[in-house]
Amino acid sequence: MNHWLMKSEPDAFSVDDLKRKGVEPWDGVRNYQARNFMRDGMRIGDKVFFYHSNCAEPGIVGIAEVATDAYPDPGQFNPKGKYFDAASTRDNPRWVLVDVKFVKKLKRTITLKELQAQPSLAEMALVRKGNRLSVMPITAQEWSAILALE
Template sequence: MNYWLMKSEPDAFSIDDLKRKKQEAWDGVRNYQARNFMRDGMRPGDRVFFYHSNCAVPGIVGIAEVATDAYPDPSQFDPKSHYFDPASTRDKPRWMLVEVKFVKKLKRTISLYELKSDPALEGMPLVRKGNRLSVMPVEAADWKYILAME
């Protein structure tokens, strides 16, 4: 099993939205490295930290599970979508997505400040300066350590 962190702005899609829907496509990723993580690394059953970004207290708020293998993100083909990509074709799709399913909401937000302040996590991509990826891997040891912080 692999471990991941996926960011979402809670005004767009929150952990409570995922809890209500139970399973949802993680669409709209338009960064090649994040896409590659979904396409080449994520497998059904992998665990995901659900992270709220661009909010009053950014941080890890829940756990999800990868529910599907990656497949083409349909929004790239829709001219009415904010995520439309005219260079992408159905024969050669540029953007992929996975579906994630709700596992649990954490009892509290494990804030970015808290994560950055912990020397044990200094190697984690999330806490490195300038890291803006919406999808990133998490080392198994970091996963266990962060779960214990709850």
Template structure:
């Protein structure tokens, strides 16, 4: 049985349409330890809500799937990379990434405001005050509810 996740990306940096064109892409550049640890626990076949963040309106735009489990994020090793981290090396990687595959783009954006207004989703980490992680787990019942009632 797959696990469920929500992963945020700024659409001007990497959008659901970008993933649709590529079909498979590494999810690199995560530089938060808790988000990194969530990624390290992802398994093949896990399902992901693709969320456009830092835009108006922000919200869930589609679904992706984990197709390669966590491996070192090599973008942290290159001094010219925008994700460079001097403390991360090939011998002792600090950061990790997974590969995700495009599954579907929703016919409409499910906005953050809509998610927060739905009392059935009160336990969802995304709807909690102060929740800013770029990667977070989603309960199966929230995953199902969103698919059945909001898409």
């Protein structure tokens, strides 16, 4: 099983939103690297850290799991939507997503600051300066080290 971290801006979609909905399509990813992780790396049942970005206290706030295989993101076909991509066709869709299922909220936010302070987590893309990847793999060791901080 693989482990992942997915970022969301809580103003747009928070861990509480996921808790309320139960399952949600992770739409709007428009970055090839992130797409490739969802398409090629994710399997149903993989565990996901839910991360709040671009907010007062950025950090990991919950756990989710991958609920579907990757499938085409419908937003790319909607000319009126903000995720429309004129270069993508139904025969050959450019963007995919997976559904993500709520597992639990952490007891507290494990902040970015704490993660940056852990020597064992220094290799994570998340803590590297300027990183903008919104979907990234986490090693099993990193997963355990992060959970131990809770």
